[in-house]
Amino acid sequence: MPKITIDARTIDVPKGTSVLEAAQLLGVYIPRYCYHPRLSVSGNCRMCLVEVEKAPKLLTACSTEAAEGMVVRTDSEKVKAARRDVLEFLLINHPLDCPICDQAGECGLQDYYMDYSRAKSRFPAEDKVLRQKRRALGPHLVLDNERCILCTRCVRFCSEVTKTSELEVMERGDHSFIDLKEGKALDNGYTLNIADLCPVGAWTSRDFRFKQRVWFLKKAPAVCLGCATGCLMEAHYNDNTIYRLVPRPNAETNTWLCDRGRMTYKAAAAGDRLSKGVIKNGLIDLEPALREAATRIDEAKDAAAVLGSPWLSVEDNAALALLAGGMKTENYCFDFKFETGIADGILVNKDPSPNAAGAARVKAASGGLNFEEFLARLSGGKIKLVLTEARAAGLLKDALKASGARLIVFANNRGEIPAGAYATLPYASYFETPGTFINYQGLERRTEPVVQAPEGVKPLWQVVNKLSAYSGASLRLDSAEDALKGLDKK
């Protein structure tokens, strides 16, 4: 455990800790461009220079290992002057793009310029070496090589995290730029992390570009429901609209976020978002839709069935379990067995649903059929009507078709509605209503509302509550927690 002194404060750090990391432990921030905690140390940007006693010159904090008795200064005049000079070099060929640059407001160059430089440029604008301006590289990213400071975070991300090695620094000196094979797209499933990693405006997200200035964005914690991994993320929103999702790095699940997960916010504001009920193919107000659904459920009597969904929260599954109880049917199932585990070695799970473990919790409390039994009863004609969530209905696809049972589904978007559904009821997405999810490791994930649901759209437990009132199996739920409590009483 080397003991190191940084800015007159001493700390014991594990062997192998860099000066930069040791400083971080003391709460001393050392500026950096190329250093990233989850990538290899490159030491090329020179922004993290610090003064080390007995060293003949300034050292890069990111690549210097903390040693016993080392005395470091991060705030001396010599250090500040060096940072100012490094920044001046980095800015020599940097274009004067800030007013039209999407990175403005969250740009490392702007931030450190304010901290260290504030000097008028000594290089005339017309002497700048020009490089290729914006071009789309792949489905998610735009690259502006002129803004690049060649920190190589993107290069290292592609070689170390995705292991696809598409990117490299081409050419030499002033002419260097980041590129990949001509005619190829940068599309490895994790590309948007590069837009986050890039400390300047070289890589920007095609999806987010020019949608919103970053200083207007508010931030709220969120959870990715794209698969069973349950990555923590942060939703950036303004004016009741989500503009982007970024990872909330944590030790348990994720440092990064996959491209598909980042796009999950789109469905909530998509053009086909349901705010009314659907009977067959016609839109209809929610109340009559609920009445119609309730009538059909009553009609089917004990041949009606409820299938929970691994795409719904624990609370909403609990509400469905209570409804099944109220309907006095034995045909209900909260049993979903997917193979779990990280499929691609990074984040994407083999289980495509976010809450199979949460549904299992409901099953433990309420019992119900195994999925195979449920399927057998459906195929055997014992089930005449199925009430479930749209994606869960997909699991029954063939059996539904063969048996001709009536299907009533809950859906967020019109595009989700399975073919042949008799009635569809809208519900609030988990960007709009709280919910508990349990990921493949058994970790509880709580979503909090970020934006408001479209007018008239209620959380699923409320829709279930109304449905129960219409069908005479009244549940009288006042909150999502009520559903959980009701389940415990069972």
Place this chain on the structure above:
Amino acid sequence: MAFKLSAEFKAKADKLCAKYPRRDAALIPLLHEVQKEQGFVAEEAMDELAALLGLPYARVKAVVTFYTMFNRAPVGKYHLQVCRNISCHMAGAPGLLNRLRDKLGIAEGETTKDGLFTLSAVECLGACGAAPVMQVNEEYFEKLDEAKLDALLEDLKHGRLPGRAR
């Protein structure tokens, strides 16, 4: 255009790779081999080499573009490379470059129509003591002046590359 490294080349490559602790360390010597055979390093050759050495394509391309001695397009029979760094510059390299431009009717980076000459201005050739210097293919021609340059061009036009026998 399908491009395949010959079996002969691959045998040579295996021998070269065996000299190094890691296979991919043979990249630069192999690029030299490719250039010796083809006169330049084509995109397809980079693909083939990447596959041969188990490197990503981008890595090979990065190395090829970093070193200016690798030609990325076919060059003329004689590649005239005039040093433009400080010693040669002070000893008259700009005059030599101008004369070559005029006599050959091409700019830097271009090749004459007859395919005989390609003209390049390059960074330091490491022969400052004998400035100004021009490299023709693998040969150095030192302490040049306009008269020597003209004589050299005449020789080259007649297919004679003075200096070390090749």
